[in-house]
Amino acid sequence: MGRENVSFVDREKELGFLEERYRSGRAELLILYGRRRVGKTELLRHFAVGKRPVFFVATLGSRAAHLASFSEVLGQRFADVLGAEVRFDSWEAVFRFLGRRARDERLLVILDEFPYLVQADPALPSVLQKLWDEELRHTRLFLVLCGSSVSFMEGELLAQKSPLYGRRTGQYLLLPFDAREAGMFFPNKSPKERLEIYGILGGVPAYLEQFSPDEALFENVQRRILQKGSYLYDEVRFLLMEELREPKNYFAILRAIATSKTRLNEIAQSAFGEGEARKAAFYLDTLQELRLVERRVPVTETKPHKSRRGIYRLQDNFFRFWFRFVYPYMSALEAGQTELVWKEKIAPFLPEYMGQVFEEVARGYIARAAASERLPFIPERVGAWWDGHEEIDVVAIGEGGRKLLLGECKWSTRPVDLPLLEDLRRKGEYLRRSVGLRETEFHYALFSREGFTKRLERRACEDGVLLVTPADIFE
Structure with a gap:
């Protein structure tokens, strides 16, 4: 068994995005999406704490079954005006009711697994578009459409052909965590x-x-x-x-x-x-x-x-x-x-x-390191470079190609020594000739699982070479 009730980890940036939009007080139509298991529902549950939301998680089912289930959710949330036996017979009736409630209060409505609702009723996006244009955009409704089908969310909701195109006020692709x-x-x-x-x-x-x-x-x-x-x-x-x-x-x-x-x-x-x-x-x-x-x-x-x-x-x-x-x-x-x-x-x-994993982590580290001023320039692109003869694990390009940072990674059981830096410099000169970078300023970085020898640390200090260990990655 894995851990149960694991505390919510690190989604401060995503929560900040949602909270900022929520505080705007304006009508918001946000689209949140990402692959399954990535934590969308957990993020929305944390965001919804203290906001008395209408939170509906759709499943595979018919239009009638979805409306019946959603009616129960609304009956519980608005028991003072609807009663437990309320039944809405159309999505238009549902959203008109939510629009009336959102005239006088900030109303958070979350439709999780929205693609299931559309699969059962393909007209739903058009219905929502019509009502958004007519009345919902003039309310204080905060509507979140959430889905795990990335191809559907990008192709059917965010694409220009979608009825909701131009109505959304924001969208967020929730990605897996980095290292x-x-x-x-x-x-x-x-x-x-x-x-x-x-x-x-x-x-x-x-x-x-x-x-x-x-x-x-x-x-x-x-x-x-x-x-x-x-x-x-x-x-x-x-x-x-x-x-x-x-x-x-x-x-x-x-x-x-x-x-x-x-x-x-x-x-x-x-x-x-x-x-x-x-x-x-x-x-x-x-x-x-x-x-x-x-x-x-x-x-x-x-x-x-x-x-x-x-x-x-x-x-x-x-x-x-x-x-x-x-x-x-x-x-x-x-x-x-x-x-x-x-x-x-x-x-x-x-x-x-792990060697390949470490290379990917190193590229991610370089993409973040500029913010902490550990790099001599701000990278515009970070990746790798190869041809039929040589390969460089990390290459960061800045200032329109006038500056490059080259990096080599070693997931080995021994500290890295000077020959690795010398070989990286050799590869740099090969890259300079191959791509035509005569005026480019080169910088260097080394990534090592087990750290570096003393003589390499001294040379790195003299030459301004960036040395990175696993501990640095988790600072």
């Missing part, structure tokens, strides 16, 4: 342990809550991921079945990427066979909308969407871990051999796996 935020779930773990947990679970709150802060990593992995019947054991398949109409095709795409097929043709051939690039591209687009897959190009590319050097990678750490270490050994896990899988198939390869 630093995820580490707040485990304040008593060391920085290295927090990074390992993040590398395995990613930043989805529902996943982070499964791990016990009092148990070692191998115990948590065996009991909460590898053990048949545990919450995370088959989470990937469950999530794909919940979100997508053809889960087996998406599964094939994800599996191909997880097995180092990173280019479109490679992915298509692995998932579907020869000549299926167009089919694979369709599924990849959807997976990118869900933030499960991302397409990357070298950060120096000036037209990323047209670049032929793009590669695909799994964006979600838990999906990466599951496809790398769980799915291939399902037969052994079904037989209860969790300890054997951990000892022989996971533990020996975890440092290598």
